[in-house]
Amino acid sequence: MSAIRYEHIKTCKxxxxxxxxxxxxxxxxxxxxxxxxxxxxxxxxxxxxxxxEINAKIILSNTYHLYMxxxxxxxxxxxxxxxxxxxxxxxxxxxGGFQVFSLGPLRKITEEGVEFRSHLDGSKHxxxxxxxxxxxxxxxxDIIMAFxxxxxxxxSRDYVKNSLERTTRxxxxxxxxxxxxxxxxxxxxVQGGMYKDLREQSAYEIMELDFPGYAVGGLSVGExxxxxxxxxxxxxxxxxxDKPRYLMGVGSPxxxxxxxxxxxxxxxxxxxxxxxxxxxxxxxHGKVVVRNAKYAEDFxxxxxxxxxYTCRNYSRAYIRHLVKANEILGARLITYHNxxxxxxxxxxxxxxxxxxxxxxxxxxxxxKYGYEL
Amino acid sequence: MSAIRYEHIKTCKxxxxxxxxxxxxxxxxxxxxxxxxxxxxxxxxxxxxxxxEINAKIILSNTYHLYMxxxxxxxxxxxxxxxxxxxxxxxxxxxGGFQVFSLGPLRKITEEGVEFRSHLDGSKHxxxxxxxxxxxxxxxxDIIMAFxxxxxxxxSRDYVKNSLERTTRxxxxxxxxxxxxxxxxxxxxVQGGMYKDLREQSAYEIMELDFPGYAVGGLSVGExxxxxxxxxxxxxxxxxxDKPRYLMGVGSPxxxxxxxxxxxxxxxxxxxxxxxxxxxxxxxHGKVVVRNAKYAEDFxxxxxxxxxYTCRNYSRAYIRHLVKANEILGARLITYHNxxxxxxxxxxxxxxxxxxxxxxxxxxxxxKYGYEL
Numbered sequence: 001m002s003a004i005r006y007e008h009i010k011t012c013k014x015x016x017x018x019x020x021x022x023x024x025x026x027x028x029x030x031x032x033x034x035x036x037x038x039x040x041x042x043x044x045x046x047x048x049x050x051x052x053e054i055n056a057k058i059i060l061s062n063t064y065h066l067y068m069x070x071x072x073x074x075x076x077x078x079x080x081x082x083x084x085x086x087x088x089x090x091x092x093x094x095x096g097g098f099q100v101f102s103l104g105p106l107r108k109i110t111e112e113g114v115e116f117r118s119h120l121d122g123s124k125h126x127x128x129x130x131x132x133x134x135x136x137x138x139x140x141x142d143i144i145m146a147f148x149x150x151x152x153x154x155x156s157r158d159y160v161k162n163s164l165e166r167t168t169r170x171x172x173x174x175x176x177x178x179x180x181x182x183x184x185x186x187x188x189x190v191q192g193g194m195y196k197d198l199r200e201q202s203a204y205e206i207m208e209l210d211f212p213g214y215a216v217g218g219l220s221v222g223e224x225x226x227x228x229x230x231x232x233x234x235x236x237x238x239x240x241x242d243k244p245r246y247l248m249g250v251g252s253p254x255x256x257x258x259x260x261x262x263x264x265x266x267x268x269x270x271x272x273x274x275x276x277x278x279x280x281x282x283x284x285h286g287k288v289v290v291r292n293a294k295y296a297e298d299f300x301x302x303x304x305x306x307x308x309y310t311c312r313n314y315s316r317a318y319i320r321h322l323v324k325a326n327e328i329l330g331a332r333l334i335t336y337h338n339x340x341x342x343x344x345x346x347x348x349x350x351x352x353x354x355x356x357x358x359x360x361x362x363x364x365x366x367x368k369y370g371y372e373l
Numbered sequence: 374m375s376a377i378r379y380e381h382i383k384t385c386k387x388x389x390x391x392x393x394x395x396x397x398x399x400x401x402x403x404x405x406x407x408x409x410x411x412x413x414x415x416x417x418x419x420x421x422x423x424x425x426e427i428n429a430k431i432i433l434s435n436t437y438h439l440y441m442x443x444x445x446x447x448x449x450x451x452x453x454x455x456x457x458x459x460x461x462x463x464x465x466x467x468x469g470g471f472q473v474f475s476l477g478p479l480r481k482i483t484e485e486g487v488e489f490r491s492h493l494d495g496s497k498h499x500x501x502x503x504x505x506x507x508x509x510x511x512x513x514x515d516i517i518m519a520f521x522x523x524x525x526x527x528x529s530r531d532y533v534k535n536s537l538e539r540t541t542r543x544x545x546x547x548x549x550x551x552x553x554x555x556x557x558x559x560x561x562x563v564q565g566g567m568y569k570d571l572r573e574q575s576a577y578e579i580m581e582l583d584f585p586g587y588a589v590g591g592l593s594v595g596e597x598x599x600x601x602x603x604x605x606x607x608x609x610x611x612x613x614x615d616k617p618r619y620l621m622g623v624g625s626p627x628x629x630x631x632x633x634x635x636x637x638x639x640x641x642x643x644x645x646x647x648x649x650x651x652x653x654x655x656x657x658h659g660k661v662v663v664r665n666a667k668y669a670e671d672f673x674x675x676x677x678x679x680x681x682y683t684c685r686n687y688s689r690a691y692i693r694h695l696v697k698a699n700e701i702l703g704a705r706l707i708t709y710h711n712x713x714x715x716x717x718x719x720x721x722x723x724x725x726x727x728x729x730x731x732x733x734x735x736x737x738x739x740x741k742y743g744y745e746l
Contacts (some may be wrong), residue, residue, distance in 0.1 A: 041694065045701040070669070070694040078672060078690060086686045296443070299451060313459045317451060321414065321443040328418040328701055 002212040004143060004185025006031075006244045006265075015358035017260045019350055022058075022213075022244050024090040024142040025183060026082065029057040031244065031265040032349055034256060034342045035092060037273060040065050041075070041085040044273050045332045046339070048087045054308070054340040055347070058090035058142070060268045063135050064099035067127075068118055072138040080140030092143040092268070094248075095132045095174075098150050109149070111166065129173040133186075137179045145215065146174040148189040153221045160193035161201075167191050168205040175209055187213040187246060194227055196234050203238040214239050215246040216264070220255070229258055236263035253282060253345055254371050257362050260349055272338035277331045279323040282341045286370040288316070290334070295320045308340035375585040377516060377558030379404075379617045379638075388731035390633045392723055395431075395586075395617050397463040397515040398556060399455065402430040404617065404638040405722055407629060407715045408465060410646060413438050414448070414458045417646050418705045419712070421460045427681070427713040428720070431463035431515070433641040436508050437472035440500075441491055445511040453513030465516040465641070467621075468505045468547075471523050482522070484539065502546035506559075510552045518588065519547040521562040526594045533566035534574075540564050541578040548582055560586040560619060567600055569607050576611040587612050588619040589637070593628070602631050609636035626655060626718055627744050630735050633722055645711035650704045652696040655714045659743040661689070663707070668693045681713035 007021040022029040036043045036051065039062045043051060051059065061081060066072060078084040081091055100107055100114050107116035113128030127135075132147035148167040151160045171188050178186050188211035192198035206214065216235055219228045232247070239245050244265045250256065251269020259267060272282060279291030283303035288295070290302065301311035302319065310319075310333040322330030345365075352361035378396040385392070395402040409416045409424065412435045416424060424432065434454060439445060451457040454464055473480055473487050480489035486501030500508075505520035521540040524533050544561050551559050561584035565571035579587065589608055592601045605620070612618050617638045623629065624642020632640060645655060652664030656676035661668070663675065674684035675692065683692075683706040695703030718738075725734035 040698045040700055041691070042700050042702045045705070047702065047705070069698055070690070074670060074690065074694075077670060078688065084688075084691055086691075297447060297450060315451065315457075317443070317447065318414070318457055318459075321447075325413045325442055327413055327415050328704060329415045329420065331701060332418075332420070332705075 001182055002185055003181065003183050004212040004244070006213065006242060008241065010353065012353040012358045013356040014360070015261045015353070015362075016263065017349075017353050017358050018263060018265060019353040020244070020265060022265070024058070024185070026088060026090040026142050027057060029090060030350060032256075032260045032346055033057065033266055034251065034346050035060045035266060035268040036339050037062075037268055037270045038085070039270070040069070041081060043339075044277065045328070045335045048085070050336060051087070051339075052089070054336065054343050056089070056339065056343060058092060059087065060092045060094065061139070061141065062096070062099065063093045063132065063139065064096035066093075066139060067096060067135050068120055072135040076138040076140070082140065090143070091141040093136050093139050093141040093145065095136065095145040095147040096127055097132070097148050098248075100127055101150055111169075113147075129170040130177040133174050133177040133179075137184065141184060143185050143187060143213065144178075145187050146171045146189055146211075148191060148217055150218050150221065151191060151193050153194065153218075153223045155193055157195055157198070160191070160195055160198055164191040164193075164198055164202040165205075168202065171206055171209055175211070185212040187211055187215050189215045189217040189248075190235060190239070191218045192235075193218055194223060194231055199231060199235045200238060203235065207238075207240065211243070213244040213246060215248050217248055219247065220249040220269075225255060225258075228255070229262060232259065232262040232264065239263075251342065253342070253369060254366065256342070256345065257349060257358075257365065260353075261358060261362070272342050273335050276334035276338045279320075279330070279334065281334050282338050284368055290316050290320045291323050302334070302337050303341065306337065306341065306344075308337050310334070310337040310340075374555055375558055376554065376556050377585040377617070379586065379615060381614065383726065385726040385731045386729040387733070388634045388726070388735075389636065390722075390726050390731050391636060391638060392726040393617070393638060395638070397431070397558070399461060399463040399515050400430060402463060403723060405629075405633045405719055405726075406430065406639055407624065407719050408433045408639060408641040409712050410435075410641055410643045411458070412643070413442070414454060416712075417650065418701070418708045421458070423709060424460070424712075425462070427709065427716050429462070429712070429716060431465060432460065433465045433467065434512070434514065435469070435472060436466045436505065436512065437469035439466075439512060440469060440508050441493055445508040449511040449513070455513065463516070464514040466509050466512050466514040466518065468509065468518040468520040469500055470505070470520050471621075473500055474523055484542075486520075502543040503550040506547050506550040506552075510557065514557060516558050516560060516586065517551075519544045519559060519561050519584075521564060521590055523591050523594065524564060524566050526567065526596045528566055530568055530571070533564070533568055533571055537564040537566075537571055537575040538578075541575065544579055544582055548584070558585040560584055560588050562588045562590040562621075563608060563612070564591045565608075566591055567596060567604055572604060572608045573611060576608065580611075580613065584616070586617040586619060588621050590621050592620065593622040598628060598631075601628070602635060605632065605635040605637065612636075624715065626715070626742060627739065629715070629718065630722060630731075630738065633726075634731060634735070645715050646708050649707035649711045652693075652703070652707065654707050655711050657741055663689050663693045664696050675707070675710050676714065679710065679714065679717075681710050683707070683710040683713075
């Protein structure tokens with residue numbers, strides 16, 4: 001019995017987008033969903049209670065970072081990641097593959113796995129598919145990801161083909177190594193770069209291993225957005241209808257909507273939390289760089305149409321002051337707002353699917369947001 | 374009619390400490406009280422709601438910092454400091470004197486006031502008693518402080534005498550400049566360094582101006598604690614019984630208790646918030662430097678006897694991880710705990726006064742805390 005089950009509710013007659021639910025050991029998640037990122041066992045600046053206030057049902061945490069610090073054995077001793085960080089809703093952990101491959105000259109790939117040096121202290125480490133799953137099993141997230149190679153963009157056809165075939169062999173090894181399939185759902189990752197036939201090859205190979213969910217990997221790695229949408233258009237239809245589909249690393253409001261229209265159910269991205277700490281808010285009328293001088297005497301909320309805690313209580317002028325003065329509360333208030341904004345957007349997207357009007361919703365949203373279709 | 378009224382409730386029969394209430398335009402404050410410091414219009418890392426959760430009734434904010442950034446005119450335009458920072462309970466602002474005098478070679482003192490250079494951009498500024506009150510009137514705190522000179526320690530008798538006499542002349546100018554005595558209570562500050570006769574001279578000169586409250590300034594500036602207690606012992610009895618007494622810049626648990634025993638009603642200090650951001654918690658059993666390696670696998674709360682949000686939900690191991698990883702939540706959780714700890718300590722102190730057993734309470738607290746009487 002898999003730990004993860006996808007329940008399809010309906011398909012939007014206007015857009016083809018999916019409305020559904022993912023059942024996990026830590027609750028039910030309405031999809032499409034955006035997952036806030038809690039890299040180091042904390043969604044930066046937020047408490048679990050605040051995440052619940054804004055209706056977050058699942059968060060992502062990063063295996064590479066937790067392996068490095070504080071170490072997966074420590075988290076396991078603490079009773080697992082949920083207990084360690086005081087979060088009793090669902091968690092997804094990535095496999096660490098993306099971070100390890102991003103280390104560039106600090107890593108060496110072989111069939112067995114990846115050797116790399118720590119970004120913290122330069123110490124030498126080796127992660128194989130088996131090791132990644134051992135770490136993810138220790139962390140205990142509800143959804144865990146297979147250890148894959150995310151090919152860079154651009155990359156040659158030969159490189160991508162070799163890489164995706166190794167990713168398939170690694171996916172098989174991950175599945176074999178997985179100790180708790182009844183407690184943690186292991187998702188496969190489809191690679192294949194920007195090559196249609198390679199996406200098809202990868203999808204069929206990965207699906208043959210029969211995972212309870214599938215991610216589309218290797219996108220949002222520097223390619224133009226239209227190319228990402230094109231890849232999604234021919235990749236998601238290959239995936240089974242009765243399993244959740246996860247587009248990794250995407251979190252801009254426009255790409256979330258475009259992804260949903262192309263059949264995606266789950267997203268994650270550091271974007272809303274990262275730009276918040278830099279003083280930028282996502283709003284119904286586009287980005288507000290509240291750090292800018294023009295907001296110095298602006299006593300409106302970040303987003304006058306928003307009803308979140310930040311927007312109900314604080315002005316742009318005050319938040320700008322906090323950001324300029326490097327005050328923690330500035331990062332807190334904007335992070336809270338940005339995550340609220342994206343989770344509310346996804347709630348509105350789900351409602352639009354329910355009403356078979358997601359294309360209309362996209363047009364209305366983009367017009368106000370100032371984004372060209 | 375003064376904005377501030379002190380109501381004396383009782384005197385501890387065992388210790389002589391005072392139990393009282395301060396009535397302000399933004400609520401009633403039970404004394405003795407500790408005031409968390411919100412230097413830049415925010416108690417670092419905390420929301421106003423969290424301050425209310427831990428029962429803070431009054432916070433302090435710094436005139437010098439707000440004058441520099443974002444500027445008192447901006448705060449006034451925002452509707453005053455309460456509205457700007459979304460805090461509807463009482464606020465006290467210092468006069469900026471302490472910060473300006475701390476600038477050392479960057480400032481020049483004359484009878485008229487102090488010329489200094491900004492710590493932010495080196496720009497030249499001049500603060501006189503009239504200017505300090507103009508800024509404090511614009512900020513709109515419930516209690517505002519006279520512009521004084523806090524003499525350094527050690528300092529010669531001549532230096533201290535000249536300085537306290539100028540402080541008296543400045544106090545008179547502050548009183549004359551104060552525009553809203555019915556909305557903001559202006560407190561006088563007694564100086565005089567570590568010289569008994571000069572403390573007496575200062576106290577009588579300042580009391581002659583008839584302020585609604587008095588601070589003992591010029592302590593906690595580097596002198597040994599026993600000397601501070603000695604100065605308090607001969608200074609507080611000089612002050613009127615029907616006005617609040619404020620000891621500036623004191624916030625260690627032992628000094629709070631010793632100060633209360635010597636007749637003090639109000640305290641402020643950055644200590645609990647500053648050490649929190651550095652990974653140190655105040656607990657019933659003394660300081661816990663949670664950053665230390667020995668807490669890596671310690672799954673107890675910061676203070677097992679504490680029932681604050683942090684201690685109910687998080688382990689030392691998790692908080693240590695957050696601190697080591699420079700996560701904002703680490704600073705948040707320890708700050709919350711440290712302020713809760715001090716406010717709870719003051720609540721216990723008030724209860725001990727009520728029961729005429731503050732000396733017993735001190736002995737019990739110090740024994741557990743590991744502090745020598």
